[in-house]
Amino acid sequence: MEKHTEERESYIVSPSEKLTEQLTNVDSLKNQLNSFRPLKEKEHIWQAIQEKLRSEWTYHSNAIEGSTLTLGETIFFLQYGLTVEGKPFKDFLDARNHAEAIELLYEYVAQDRPISEGFIKEMNALLLSGVTHTKAIDQFGNPTRKPATPGQYKQLPNTVLRPDGTIHEYIYPLQVPAEMQYLCEWINTNIDKLHPVITSAVAHYNMVKIHPFDDGNGRGARILMNVILLKHRYLPAIIKIENRRKYIEAMEHGDKGNLNPFIEFVLQSLIDTTTNMLNILEKNGNGH
Secondary structure, three states, X not given: OHHHOOOOHHHOOOOXXXXXXXXXXXXXXXXXXXXXXXXXXXXXXXXXXXHHHHHHHHHHHXXXXXXXXXXXXXXXXXXXXXXXXXXXHHHHHHHHHHHHHHHHHHXXXXXXXXXXXXXXXXXXXXXXXXXXXXXXXXXXXXXXXXXXXXXXOOOOOOEEEOOOOOEEEOOOHHHHHHHHHHHHHHHHHHOXXXXXXXXXXXXXXXXXXXXXXXXXXXXXXXXXXXXXXXXXXXOOOOOOHHHHHHHHHHHHHXXXXXXXXXXXXXXXXXXXXXXXXHHHHHHOOOOO
16 A cells, blocks of 8 residues: 555564464464364353453453552452452452453454454543543653543643653644554554454554653553454453563564564564463363
């Protein structure tokens, strides 16, 4: 397509030997996983695996953003709807919203709908459902709060305080619609051309780079990444809270023009998720 003749720098990937090796590895694991499908007699195991993925994905994605819930508390809340004393109500709200966003994501994949700005906005509205205010940093670097605008692109600039003490400013609000349009066009042009893990990681990186919403950008970027993977019958890549520092550092390499470390990080997260699920399936019968 003509509109992609001059691809933007933050979308250009030069696969390395390490990256190619990891892609071969993850495809081999995917094939092993597919050998367990379909399993009518093992349907209860698949349902348990889906529930486990939903709980772990929700827990880790929210914990990365500062939720205080443990994995056990998240599972308990999602299963029984009961909160735990002493924990902020917003953490439970975020858990409920994220779990519902995953349900919507699976519906979206089943319907084979193309990825669009409408879908991304719908996900953000769901992630921020019931949230009245979001945390922010003003132009002087001080913490502040601003009214939440679920599902709407930001009207004010947003920034983040980096671990080295510098303040990083994201794409300016006026540029967001054009950048998000480009992102969605790029995904739909490349979703069947590039390896799905590359497409998903580049999409994730660029959504964070744009930071189109007042809040929910990280969670939304991880959902966008995983909808691309699920469309190609991979499991979701669950990025774990214990890898948060590596995750941020990998994104910072992207900011310096090298996307490979971030793609490799996403790949390793997907390999870990898939290996974990294969171990569960193998323990519950060979299935072959």
